[in-house]
Amino acid sequence: MRATATTVIILLLVLSQPQAQGTPPGTPLTLVTREGRRPVPTTVLSGQELIALDDLASLFQVSVREDTLAGGLTITYRGRTIVASTDQPMASVAGRVVALPAPAVRAGRRWLVPLEFLPRALGPIYDQRIDLRRPARLLVVGDLRVPRVTARIDAAGPPTRATIEIAPAAPVALAVDGGRVIVRIDADALDLALPTGGGGLIEQVRAGDQPNSVTVVLSGRAGPARAAATEADAVARVAIEVPSIAPPTAAAPATPLPPPTSEPASPLPVLTASRPVLQTIVIDPGHGGEDVGARGAGGTEEKQITLDVARRLRTIIEARLGVRVVLTRDEDRAISLDERAAVANNGKADLFLSLHVNASVAPTVAGVEVFHLRLDREGEDARRAAETQAVSLPVLGGATRTIDVVRWDLAQARHVKASAVLAGILEEELQEQAAMGPRPLQEAPLRVLTGANMPAALVEMGYITNRAQENLLRSDTYQASLAQAIYDAILRFREYLEEGRTP
């Protein structure tokens, strides 16, 4: 009986053509090329943002052919071919298999593919660089200067202080115009990551009227703002300081008093005096030397993939964030798990990230998974002890100094909450760029994380025991998108740390 029912369900599944009825996304996607900018229509269907292949045909001069025999779609560009599957979330690009978040789907007479098709499938065979900046809704084609622009309110004040960072650095022109500060950046377009709200005397930091400008909108209570640009470590920084309106003097009794503010009367401590929340990041490429880690059927070794991605990540973090990055190993050598944590602890790192490649007893399991430490009973005891048993020791001069008591081999105990946040952010950013595994976010008693005295997480970047994933893990495109996703997560985690510091 069950067999018959199953057969009927199979038949129904086979007979029913996927009919897509999507909705347009909140913000359209903008195509940026040397010729200019134009919107690109996309549609959102069961959580996936899709683009029509016939739109791609006209935008990128590719030809599209439906191959009913092979059950796929053939996309050709200058003699190079992509075969996109209509039942599997993958495509074959000039013979190499790349993963996509969903298969191609039919909507009426058109075929739609996930947006990731552009960088992952078309990118490798296209003559120009294709760069999808998803959060900023930009599709950049060609070698254009599209720096990432982030803004943050450093202190509510008054005076209110804010920083705008441009990475990689580009020349900046500043104009202070009444209630606004206008930042013009010499670039083709901007990859904007701006805060939604303002703070203190800054009402908002928003995209400017020009495609390459940013506008800082000041509150009515703001006095004359000052702004200055500096450049260091390939990042341009614009520091903005907004004082409140000067209090009325006795000579001008007619001036109305400024409205009462809830801000504290005394100015906050000078920002430059406090240490940045993220100064050093330690990246730990798993395994090494004799310990090759997991191995794929094609001979790929985990230790090489982890080192490749760690180096890529170091390059982009150093170039864009200007933060010190230390690798626990920068060559193919064996290193113990305790040493890895020790590198981070001795280097006073603010973040520890271990990179690994997964393995399974079944070759079908695939996808990225993120881990953070789960404490056992002893770990829980250590965490409570760290919370309650800080010891005050007398020091020279009659003062006391507070020392935390935590077992060195359970140093992670006091960071479990921040590490869980870090792992959650990593999972969210990674799923933007890669297919996730059956359990994308897990808590486990992982040895390398226990001794790290800072927020820490471990990323399993894919299953090397799956043939398609093994190829993917070796590919430049996949490694680059993993590094990008982890970088984006680090940016967001820095915001989390900053929020925690200024309540």
Add this chain to the structure above:
Amino acid sequence: MTPRGWLRLALGAVLLAVLAWGVTRGLERALAPEPAAEPADAGPAPPPEGVPRITATLYYASSDGQALVPVRREITLAEGVVPQGREILSAQLQGAPPPYISVVPEGTTLRAFYVTERGEAFVDLSPEVSTGHPGGTFAELLTVNAIVNAVTTNLPAVERVQILIDGQEADTLAGHVDLRRPLQQDDSLVREEPEIQ
């Protein structure tokens, strides 16, 4: 039609029927959750006739490799917690009954098993458990959880399990899961099959 012709036709019909049955059973197996009934043909050998037996829960990877599945198997009944623990682990270390997959590297044997007064069991395994391990956090979690859960599920006297390798305390099996302290039962990767008998 000659009698021979009829015979051919009948044979053909029977063949078709068998084929159709095979296909639907195959589909059912591919789509339905793993059969809960215990296949008689593989996995740890049941105890010989006449030997008193007991049903124990052993742990294997599901056929899709995504979870740990508790499977009820008959093993030899032994007197006392420690001898019974040895029987359970010996069965756990053997291959898995289809369609399940063993999560313990082939060739791994039990060197020793003992239980302390504090309810902590020590499972001493041969070095193959580490040298033959495929690696990867997930595969390692399945191996460790299968061994720990096989002991704690079947022996209520045991609260925590520490895995030793070749008589020594070990850091990890293949670089991931912390084995320095006794571990508690972990059901986070377990997927219960609906009708285990």
